[in-house]
Amino acid sequence: MSQLWIAVIAVVAAPFVGGFLSGIDRRVTARLQGRYGPPIVQPFYDFFKLLGKGRIATSKTQFIWIISYLVFMIACLLFLVLQQDILLLVFLLGFAGISFVLAGFSTKSPYSHFGANRELLQILSYEPILLLFALGVYSQTGSFMISDILASEAPLLASIWPIFIALLVVLTIKMRKSPFDIATSHHGHQELVKGIMTEISGPYYALVTLTEWYELVLLLGIVALFWANPLWIGILIALAAFVLELFVDNINARMTGGWMVRFSWAVGLVLCIVTLTYWWIMKGVF
Amino acid sequence: MGIIQKSQVKSPWIMHFCNSSCNGCDIEVLASLTPLYDVERFGIVNMGNPKHADVLVVTGPVNYRTARVLKNLYDQIPDPKMVIAVGACASTGGVFHNCYNILGGVDKVLPVDVYVPGCAARPEAIIDGVVLALQKLSKAVGVAK
Numbered sequence A: 001m002s003q004l005w006i007a008v009i010a011v012v013a014a015p016f017v018g019g020f021l022s023g024i025d026r027r028v029t030a031r032l033q034g035r036y037g038p039p040i041v042q043p044f045y046d047f048f049k050l051l052g053k054g055r056i057a058t059s060k061t062q063f064i065w066i067i068s069y070l071v072f073m074i075a076c077l078l079f080l081v082l083q084q085d086i087l088l089l090v091f092l093l094g095f096a097g098i099s100f101v102l103a104g105f106s107t108k109s110p111y112s113h114f115g116a117n118r119e120l121l122q123i124l125s126y127e128p129i130l131l132l133f134a135l136g137v138y139s140q141t142g143s144f145m146i147s148d149i150l151a152s153e154a155p156l157l158a159s160i161w162p163i164f165i166a167l168l169v170v171l172t173i174k175m176r177k178s179p180f181d182i183a184t185s186h187h188g189h190q191e192l193v194k195g196i197m198t199e200i201s202g203p204y205y206a207l208v209t210l211t212e213w214y215e216l217v218l219l220l221g222i223v224a225l226f227w228a229n230p231l232w233i234g235i236l237i238a239l240a241a242f243v244l245e246l247f248v249d250n251i252n253a254r255m256t257g258g259w260m261v262r263f264s265w266a267v268g269l270v271l272c273i274v275t276l277t278y279w280w281i282m283k284g285v286f
Numbered sequence B: 001m002g003i004i005q006k007s008q009v010k011s012p013w014i015m016h017f018c019n020s021s022c023n024g025c026d027i028e029v030l031a032s033l034t035p036l037y038d039v040e041r042f043g044i045v046n047m048g049n050p051k052h053a054d055v056l057v058v059t060g061p062v063n064y065r066t067a068r069v070l071k072n073l074y075d076q077i078p079d080p081k082m083v084i085a086v087g088a089c090a091s092t093g094g095v096f097h098n099c100y101n102i103l104g105g106v107d108k109v110l111p112v113d114v115y116v117p118g119c120a121a122r123p124e125a126i127i128d129g130v131v132l133a134l135q136k137l138s139k140a141v142g143v144a145k
């Protein structure tokens, strides 16, 4: 029963937290650019406005894929808060990403197709790192269950900190921040019209925004796992990572897709593999 | 007063289209998006995509070629939408009035909500125009102040 309540609370509260964080994001970004910035609740205004806009759907299947993007993302969040298997969480996150790509491909617009191709490149960049992150968790706790991470005394950050750095790269990619905002971007930045979002308008755009809020909370939750005991230190680390992303966003220019794959593989994958090899030699865990 | 109606007034995303202006007004439109005027305070964000826009900001007189493009863009904006004609040219044809290729102001093609005067229109006037359009919108959706 209590599990059910945790799930309900997480599903209801996550959009508020995510929307609030993206409001802070816009405010901090504005301050960094020497502007005053919109009110903190601006993302909620945008969200409700989009819900009230007229529907212009250029393809019927697009709606289904956007819904499945949302549903898979909520499922991922449930896996996290109910302390389930982190490996399955990574796979579900992959499904969610693919649903969004298919939403981009289900219209005829070439801009949307370009965006979807670039989204695929993004998945190619971050998915291996997430998989190796799950293996890194296994090397420390001896299981893939998030409940075991929360139960273990030693923080993951102390033992597998290079994977933490790799995960920060994943966070930048998933939050669509510069230099990796190549599939689409936020705050009215433009990229090939609007990349994968080009044909997604009105209420559908609102659904994607909602999904992104869930995603933000989910990713910060995963980052918080690095210091699971006590969890409030982990949450502070996650918030610090969030603020760091905002700085990274504002001091970088957008890079190309190929550069993103090369960078995330050369830095992220190498960091992960070196860490895993180290623990393999030290502990012989696998 | 529903939350959706309130939000519609709080979050106007603009799209800027240049008909055949001399570019003077375009530069002023972009100037109003700079940190000096910072229209994002009012939730105004510049969009490059008509499907995400709420307010169409048009500069310059309509000519025979851009009329079709302008109509197309207007049709792609989901309801509710607003049109703001920025500058003397967009309002009436301005200095291009009676040229062989010019139809006239934007209202020859689209229903214009707000006319912003000036050649070139000042950024303050453009922001005023957007605020005026929002007041009109809030009357239309029933959240008038």
Ligand code: SF4
Binding pocket: B021, B022, B023, B024, B025, B026, B059, B060, B086, B087, B088, B089, B090, B094, B095, B118, B119, B120, B121
């Ligand atoms: S109103 Fe003046 S500045 Fe604006 S487009 Fe016309 S001629 Fe140029």
